Amino acid sequence: MIPSSVLRATAGRVPLSLTQASAQLIPPIPLYRRLLRVHRSLPHEMRFMGDAYVKSEFRATRSTDNPVHIVAFLTQWKAYLEEIERGLTDSEGKWQGRRLDxxxxxxxxxxxxxxxxxxxxxxxxxxxxxxxxxxxxxxxxxxxxxxxx
Structure with a gap:
């Protein structure tokens, strides 16, 4: 799915409406796979802890029917994925963390x-x-x- 110019223009604004947020989300299964794939670049201990956490959170949320909860869940995991990817690219493939805002x-x-x-x-x-x-x-x-x- 290619985001429209309107969605790209409003990407930096918060909060998004339910429709806008769902247009920018990655479906659960591909997001889950990308998270586990990006964890391969982390040190072994971080990968082990991260994989276990991702798996448990996705399992616990599997039966959720509330669309607002689902959108918030996927939005936060997508933000985490982008943060991990950014941390890996900044330091030439080695994880570089940052302080909590x-x-x-x-x-x-x-x-x-x-x-x-x-x-x-x-x-x-x-x-x-x-x-x-x-x-x-x-x-x-x-x-x-x-x-x-």
Whole structure:
């Protein structure tokens, strides 16, 4: 589907009407496939976490009949896809993240902030420096040696 000049002209405006938003969306199955395909370029740990999250979210939303919810769901996943693709192209194929916009953070509800906090801690456990990993390995060896005595 080729967007009309009217849709292209209004692409930067927010909010879109339901008709405009649905004209710019990618259908669920192709979007799902593109998300999993773009995750192949991420580091292994990020790919594993991202694939699991995408799969669970799409499964959970599979039976939704509310068109407003479906459009919002697809819109947000398309924005995520574009962000990942932009992050990959900016740094020559290696993922380059960015800070969360303060306006977006202010718009989150308490449950979303809690989920973001959990993701932050999960990501900190995955992304450790080599020095941190060596220190933890040495501590684990010391504990196991002390346990054998």
């Amino acid at each position: 303060p306006e977006v953070l202010d718009s989150l509800n308490n449950e979303q902030i809690g989920q973001l906090y959990e993701v932050m801690h999960a990501a900190k456990d995955v992304w450790k420096t080599p020095e941190q990993l060596e220190k933890e390995a040495a501590e684990a060896e010391a504990r196991s040696a002390a346990g054998k005595e």
